[in-house]
């Protein structure tokens with residue numbers, strides 16, 4: 001809302017604009033027009049009132065912010081009145097306002113009569129006090145110019161007010177019939193007043209910045225007499241004293257869609273790859289020299305890699321040498337289990353490190369993985385690639401080493417670093433000074449002579465090195481024996497801290513596989529130790545060949561990639577890009593992918609779930625599944641068709657299953673009847689359960705006993721490796737394992753995964769079932785769930801909103817609890833449990849005896 005003011009009258013002595021006085025005017029000069037507001041009220045002229053005066057009244061509650069028509073009230077001329085009546089407000093604010101108006105307003109002079117309100121350009125409500133009122137002007141003027149007289153005037157006014165009040169009452173009384181009760185008079189008086197109120201003005205469209213000439217009059221019939229008195233036509237009842245105030249520009253509605261995205265663009269809008277995007281390896285690279293050569297492609301095919309898998313078609317080109325800087329950023333890969341992520345990074349990294357014949361061996365790539373099994377697995381792929389790029393010995397073969405907890409530390413140290421001596425008199429002298437200062441004979445002047453470095457571990461290593469005897473003017477030197485180190489994070493930290501000569505100074509590739517696991521757990525705060533050691537780049541030690549890139553390139557991968565920026569922050573990524581392999585179900589609707597879960601299952605995976613009505617008898621349900629035609633084909637199962645969350649598994653329902661009800665996509669195991677036995681990986685929630693279950697299975701089904709193996713984290717590493725080898729060789733067909741092997745482990749041609757215990761999270765489910773249906777093969781996943789687990793499983797795991805999958809999770813039933821046969825199974829199970837108890841107590845006694853002997 002904006003205030004208005006009234007321009008100064010012509011020739012006003014106090015006009016702030018000197019030019020205005022010079023302008024000709026036919027209008028009489030007003031006596032003291034120093035304050036400008038909406039109206040110029042009729043001056044208090046008592047000399048010659050040429051016409052009966054109009055009385056302009058402003059209610060005390062009036063506010064200048066209100067529309068003008070609601071402000072001013074014109075009290076109709078009272079013919080009985082002999083003197084003009086004028087009400088004035090007496091407030092400090094009004095005085096202030098009047099002064100402000102006088103000093104601040106820049107009023108163009110013109111011939112505008114001063115009776116109407118005028119709108120100054122560039123004036124707004126901030127400049128004029130909101131309560132500025134036309135009636136303030138005389139008071140303000142009096143207070144400015146005639147201060148001594150003002151008290152007298154005020155007294156006079158008060159008297160006048162009292163008189164007029166009494167007079168008004170008399171007038172109202174006169175208008176009311178004699179019979180009107182006195183108590184109604186005031187009401188009627190107010191009613192009469194309200195009738196006189198001016199109607200709301202119609203705001204004009206162009207009511208802003210009204211020029212002075214066009215400033216509205218009090219009303220169309222108002223005029224000014226020779227004395228400057230305002231004269232209003234008495235026949236006009238309503239007064240449009242004020243023009244609608246200028247309003248701010250209407251606000252243009254913002255039609256842009258709000259974004260609720262909190263992720264950075266690279267994470268929110270990843271590079272998406274269709275699972276069908278298969279291509280020859282030679283297609284990548286800017287040119288044959290910068291890509292994969294046909295010879296290499298041939299060798300890859302000989303190793304079983306005929307064409308690049310979808311994720312490889314997207315990731316390999318991003319990691320090959322490129323002149324475009326935008327292609328040099330770090331790469332995050334989120335792709336289903338078994339989709340070929342390992343080759344996607346080993347191939348370009350080994351290619352980079354294989355270039356050139358006279359290549360000095362330095363540690364240039366580090367691959368970090370969470371388990372020893374994975375370290376071995378990636379080592380194999382790296383060795384394969386290394387062989388592929390050595391091109392029949394015409395190029396040097398990249399050297400690959402591993403470091404993990406299962407091996408003796410000093411053996412690893414020897415495998416990683418070679419100790420020698422080099423001629424360096426200067427370094428030799430420094431070493432002698434350090435030794436002297438350590439023994440208390442040093443001068444202490446040379447800042448480099450002591451061991452007081454910030455890095456305590458380095459200082460300890462240096463001390464140890466200095467004590468090694470060398471030839472005169474020679475010092476100990478170290479060279480790396482490997483180009484690529486594949487390791488667990490804990491062991492990497494140990495080598496950084498305690499292996500002399502182990503350095504990351506030349507590392508230009510850092511690969512973090514199973515990243516969500518590695519970033520989610522501390523692993524000796526490995527990131528805090530490793531990442532700072534990758535920042536330096538002295539003498540171009542981290543320059544990449546064939547491209548103008550320098551520094552460490554990081555590749556971060558997982559089937560359940562985290563989008564937690566806090567976790568990713570620790571990696572100190574540079575210009576990162578996220579590559580996501582779409583789930584097969586989402587491929588046809590790319591627009592909807594964004595809202596879907598990023599977790600995806602292998603395309604050819606089939607999933608089923610079995611309800612366990614009595615958790616105490618769970619091993620029997622498992623056994624029934626194993627012996628069903630789905631797996632070993634020894635018994636005919638029936639299939640459940642009821643709602644998965646309907647917990648009522650009455651026998652009548654199963655009895656009523658007709659042939660047509662049994663229609664399901666689940667068919668008997670493809671291996672049934674061919675003589676070859678399927679391979680099964682069974683997951684339990686703990687090591688103890690795994691051990692007990694594998695023994696129980698052997699007791700319950702002696703025919704399976706020779707086929708069952710166990711994998712737990714408490715099993716010796718060598719035994720674990722033996723078990724996996726037997727399984728891969730087909731000697732063992734059932735592996736009962738804890739979550740140890742849930743991640744990353746590649747068991748080619750694994751037919752079935754069974755979740756004996758439901759997994760602890762959705763991600764864990766993805767990793768577990770992802771051990772099958774790998775590399776484009778088919779596979780089946782089974783989950784046994786109990787009543788309390790049903791809701792979580794069907795809502796969080798089996799739901800399509802949680803995981804992208806090709807087919808729905810089916811519910812099947814293989815155990816008929818009401819049959820006599822089941823009673824017999826329960827009896828056998830109880831005796832197996834009793835046997836298990838005996839064996840356990842025997843084993844405890846033996847262990848106690850051994851410990852007593854020792």
Ligand SMILES: Nc1ncnc2c1ncn2[C@@H]1O[C@H](COP(=O)(O)OP(=O)(O)OP(=O)(O)O)[C@@H](O)[C@H]1O
Pocket residue numbers: 304305306307308309312335336337338339340341342343558559743744745746748770774775
């Ligand atoms: N281009 C290819 N052609 C044929 N087989 C391939 C190809 N790439 C990878 N494979 C095979 O696919 C299988 C799965 O690959 P890999 O172990 O790299 O999967 P992954 O995506 O790392 O899975 P996980 O997330 O479970 O670790 C391996 O047996 C591997 O040999």
